[in-house]
Amino acid sequence: MAWPKDVRRGSAWHRVGQLVLFGLVALFFIRAGLTWNRSGIGQLTDMLLFATAAVGLNLLVGVTGQISLGHSAFFGLGAYTSAVLVGQYGWTPGWTFPVSIVLCFAVGMVVGLPALRLKGVYLALVSIALATTFTQLLNWDRLAWLTGGPIGIKGLSYLPPSWTPFDGRADLGKWFFWMSLVVFVICTLIASSMIRSRFGRSMVAVRDNETAAAVMGVNLAAVKTLVFGLSAAMAGIAGSIFAMKLTLVEPVVQFFTLFGSIFLLVMVVLGGAGSTWGPLVGAFIFVYVRDWASGVGEGNGVLGLFEGTRIGGLGGIVFGVLLIVIVFVAPFGAVGLLRKARAKVVRVLPRPPALPTVANAQEPQPPTTVVSG
């Protein structure tokens, strides 16, 4: 049989293929979690946390079509919620996570309200406002009693509880890695099952044509605000863990500023907006390409400039060019590229239509009359 081979969606072979793919990815992470050294695991953990936030942003941007450049604010809000509760009020870090999820969900829904009126670039600009306002609030001296102002909150720690198999301070890196992995998997499962649900269909309808969606009975207000809230909650939990891993929060942490928003959006688009695997692949490419690019030249961080140190070099140029090249080579993101490659090997056919019921047992016949002229 010639390539590409046909595989029907939902068939045994299709399931096997999915399991093998899933198994390979799982194997990679399990192996990394068990054998990688401290800094390698640390970087992989960061990647997973960015990917988690990107999963949320992907729901909003990729699936529902609402551009947000404000997600650094939710990431930061989650981080600060945990940091304030732990640093100022002495909470156990684990108990702060539900609080930041709920808080970010609520704030996200409120922030989603302007999206009911604003579209496209206008919405993007308002979301930029959210990101910059958040940074200014963190620096505001009248809130310093809570946020610590420009100094932030330091000395946070989250040691693995005794019921976990981790051995206190020595296994701190692994503890954060497995925690992030679990959170990422849960968020991905929520997102992917949502996309396939009835609600997910209305999200896609809102993206493709708002007016048509509203005419078909989609409640625009409910869809937009709910997705904003959910998306913010995912960014928030990622931020909470990020803050505990970093052991501090301060306004200049890059992923709490507008640049964080931009980077999250870059991850979503690089990976493939709207796809389930996209955020993970995008975050992976982003973190490791940026890391590689910052090694080019004089070893200065690519983004050193943005952290106020005004040091740059070849790395930034390489990274900038790579971003442009990648969007050229992979118009639908890296996942789109992989799909294209897969299409050379197997072709996935859609599920067969459901069996006809007695009431409409008549099979639709192909048209037999030939129109001439």
Added chain:
Amino acid sequence: MFANSFELFIQRTVDGLAAGSIYALLALALVVVFRGSGQLNFAQGEMGMFCAFVASTLTLSGLPLWLSILLSMVVGFVMGVGIERVVIRPLEHKNPGGVLVAAIGLFLLINQLAVAVWGVDPRGLASLFPDGEDDFFRLFGAAVRWERVGIFLVMLVLLALLWALFTKTKIGLAMRAVANNQDSSRLVGIRVGWILAIGWGVSGAIGALGAALLAPQAGLSQALMLGPFVFASAAAILGGLDSPLGAVVGGLAIGLIQAYIVGYVNFLGGGMVLSVVFAIILVVLLVRPSGLFGSQRVERV
């Protein structure tokens, strides 16, 4: 006492208008691109910054200042046309969402290119207008610096020129036609591709001028445009992204709001200016989703 606070008010108004003129200039650059292609050029500020460095290098090599700035505007024009033709256009057909990422890539690329070429040592760019210690006149007791007046006038002249370009020339007519409907424009024989590219070029030149006017007071560095760009895009949004007049009104309004908040609202302090500006814009947008002067588009399904 009254005279004093009145003087202060005038002073703040003048300062606000001066800052606003720069925002208006940069917002004009954004509007020219948006009218044509519906894109927000995130690399706009960095293009201007790059051109300001070019101007600075040219003056150091002995050229007169006005000629250097003019040449840097030509560089800005070429850069704009080049970026549109090489990066934006091919992407727009292949990957509309990618334009944003490409613009972010350009942002990094141009910024770091400027670091690589000119280094991070601070530089200067002389002002086109007298900006010495005592180059000011008094208006109701407030000091009005000639430099600020110059920038304000340049902005007004530019607005008039753009108006003339859009309404009195054939290219301007073509630009308006393309902004209105690309397919129909193509049918009546307008070369849509080049018109869009020229729009980017004009915008690049305006951005270069804005950066050259801003650099003498703000100091020339790679961070020159980071802040002003955010204010300028806020101005463009406030005025309506497809209206040049809106850009100017929005720019001046934001300059004034900024000056009054810093001056009068002690509770907030200087650090919260941007937040208040954005809050005001949000309210305006909720009432008029396309900005103050922007045109509402009717969508068909």
